Amino acid sequence: MQRYLLPQLPRLAGVEMTVRYLPAPDASHVGGDWYDAFPLPNGDTALVVGDVVGHDLEAAAGMAQLRNMLRAYTWAQDDPPHHTVERLDQAMGHITDVSMATLVLARLETAPSGGRALTWTNAGHPPPLLLDPVGRTGFLGDGKGILLGACGDRPRPQGHVHLHPGSTILLYTDGLIESRRQPLDAGLQRLKDDAADLRHRQLDDLVDDLLVRSRPADNDDDVAVLAIRIPRNP
Incomplete structure (x- = not known):
């Protein structure tokens, strides 16, 4: 059921993209993790990864509600990500069954100077990981705000980074990194170190290997990963 609720990826010219979803080891722990990516009317691409609090059918249903709301808001209004998430947070408690959730909403844009740019806001979610073309890895800590449902009237911050050819961005849920x-x-830190070691792999291989190496053995949560790469030679 969870896989059925998750979307197909769009095809983007000049951008590699791949996703993975792993359900929780216990089949009774249906999760609320999701990813999403879809084109916007102005030519940008929306990227999302999120996690609805809970491990049951209610969390999975809430995930579908929140994902559809976010799609509609992002498509209908040409707003920066932090304004879209502010609107989502204000409406979430009134028209969904979701009490709390975390997410990252980003827009992938064509930069005026060439290459691509990423603008994002983070609502209480693990930070995206950037692998730059020269081999450095670092978490995108800008744009960090509180989780959805905690305080709907608080302004949200936003981050921005230029993605040079050869850059890779990883968006993921906490099932990839959390351990008791x-x-x-x-x-x-383990995810950052593993990604640095694997940075030369093809994107699909990179994500598959990270799921094996970085996901803690005692983690009983589901995992969603969305990865994009700006090729050196599109």
């Missing part, structure tokens, strides 16, 4: 036996910072 280690602090969250240790899981983030």
Whole structure:
């Protein structure tokens, strides 16, 4: 059911993109993790990864509600991501069954100077990971705000980065990094180190290998990963 609710990816000229979704090991723990990517009327592409609080059918249903709302808001209004998420947060408690959720909403744009640019806002979600063309890895900590449902009238920040050819961005849910036996910072550092080691792999291989190496063995949550790469030679 969870796989059925998740979308197909669009085809983007000059951009590689791949996704993975792994359900929770316990089949009774239907999750609320999701990814999304869709073209916008002005030619930009919306990228989303999110997680509705809970591990049951209600979380999965809430995920579908929230995803569809976010799609509609992002498509209908040519607003920056932080304004869209502000509107979503204000409406969520009134017209969905979702009490709390985390997400990253980003817009992939063609930069005036060439290449691509990413603009995003983060609502209490693990930060995106950037692998730059010269081999450096770093989390995108800008644009970090509180999770959805905590305070709907608070303004949200936004981050922006230029993506040079050869750059890779990873959006993921906490099932990739969380463990009961280690602090969250240790899981983030492990993901960063593994991504640095694997940065030369093809994008599909990179994501598959990260799921094996970085996901803690004791993690009982579902996992969603959305990865994009700006090729050096489109």
